[in-house]
Amino acid sequence: MAVGLSGGVDSAVTALILKNEGYEVHAFYMVNWHDDANLCRNDSDHKDAMAIADQIGIPFEVLDFSNEYKASVFSRMIDGFSNGHVPNPDIFCNQYVKFKVFFDTVRRLGFDYLATGHYANIDNGRLIKANDAKKDQTYFLCAIDQNTLSHLKFPLGQLTKKEVRFIAEQNQLVVAKKKDSVGVCFVGPRSFKAFLRSYIISKPGDIVLENGKVVGQHDGVVFYTLGQRQGIAVGGIKGYEDKPWYIVQKQIENNILMISQNSKHPLLRVKRIKCHSINWIRHVPQPHTVQCVIRHNGVAYDATLEPQQNEVIWVTLNEPIYGVSIGQWCVWYDHDECLGGGEICETSAT
Known part of the structure; x- marks a missing residue:
């Protein structure tokens, strides 16, 4: 069992749970960014990950995917913002790095499964929301393909964050009281706007x-x-x-x-959303009634998926919503099941 060990409490508890369940666990720490300005927490997270592996008693290895990350996540994000869009680097990272390059690497190394500290559940090949609604991360996992999902483990899906902290403290893990990381690593303590100014004219x-x-x-x-x-x-x-x-x-x-001063200004009104870069975790026939989500932990809106040619989908909302940006991801659900999603490329008020 390969485990992505980030140096945080979630991945630490993930490794501990699997070790206690009898799996032969091998920890991998991913380097996705080389930070000359020392704004990222790479060094401290690396040290914490090594300490966790040593404490639990599992092998530890470092894999460098910084080139892949820059090409597939960072560059895409900068291009998107440069065009006035609002891209989602977390979805890109899961789609192209964690559950593509990293996943393919550990599979080639002979591991049957990859486990991470994501809050989500897998049930018979279906991606299901986590028990802890506030921590649920299925929105960010919407672009994982079905084959990959069948070789993943998310042990924290049945737990709340409070329970994860309790397990860490009961087992005296070195990161039991470590604060959760927030935002994109390479931004560091700067505001996101200040970060973008360094790369966008x-x-x-x-x-x-x-x-x-x-x-x-x-x-x-x-x-x-x-x-x-x-x-x-x-x-x-x-x-x-x-x-x-x-x-x-x-x-x-x-x-x-x-x-x-009108938060529901006609220019913000959206009744239909066009998506491309479609990914199905479980394909459903169209038209199909779903609940669509535009932001992580956002409101779920009743809608209908309408397939079009050229691998795009129009999402027709039952009621209009306001303030949707090109580049965001529209993720569709059947109640607690994440069916997949697509990147928003066009919106219509009617």
């Missing part, structure tokens, strides 16, 4: 109202998302109530942001 531009009146300046259209209400550099505007402002349009070519 942008310039200040106008923030305008619907009537074209300029009310402020932004520091780059690509750093903002549709429906965003935080971080908009406008103060009180004469003649308007003291209410939140929302970004309702990104004019990439003109370098203009349009704002409104």
Whole structure:
């Protein structure tokens, strides 16, 4: 049994559970990023992973996938943001690195299964939501293929985060009280916007109202998302109530942001979503009624999948939603089962 050991409490408990169940566990630590600026936690996580393996008493090995990560995750993410989209690097990482390059490597090394500390369940080849709804990670796992899923183990799927911490403390694991990592590793302590500025060429531009009146300046259209209400550099505007402002349009070519105080502005309305890069975990006939999710731990919206030619799918929502961006992933569920998903490439208000 190969286990991805990240240096955190979740993967540590995963390895411990499998060892106690009698599996011959071999730990692998993935290096996905080389950080000259020392902003990433690679070094400390590496040391923690080695300490965990030593404490549990399992072999430990390091695999370097930094080149694959840069090509398949980092570059895709930068290209997406440069075009004004909102890509999801976590889904890319699972799709192209953890459960592709890493998975293929451990299979070639002779391991029957790969286990990770993800919160999800597998039942007869189906990907099911974790028992801990707040920690459920099936959204990020939507792009795994069926063959890979049949060789995966997610021991934490039946546990809550509180129970995982309890197991770690009861067994005095060295990372029992270690804080969970948040966000993308290579961003470090910087804001995500500050990180993007290092890689994306942008310039200040106008923030305008619907009537074209300029009310402020932004520091780059690509750093903002549709429906965003935080971080908009406008103060009180004469003649308007003291209410939140929302970004309702990104004019990439003109370098203009349009704002409104209407969170359900017609420009934000979405009734149909077109997806490409489709992945099915369990294929269902179309049209098919599903619940679709646009963000991790987001609201599940009732919708119908409508297949089209050229491997795209239109998702028709029962009721309109607001503030969907190109590049996000639309993931579809049949109640607790994740059926698959696709990258959003177009939206329609009707």
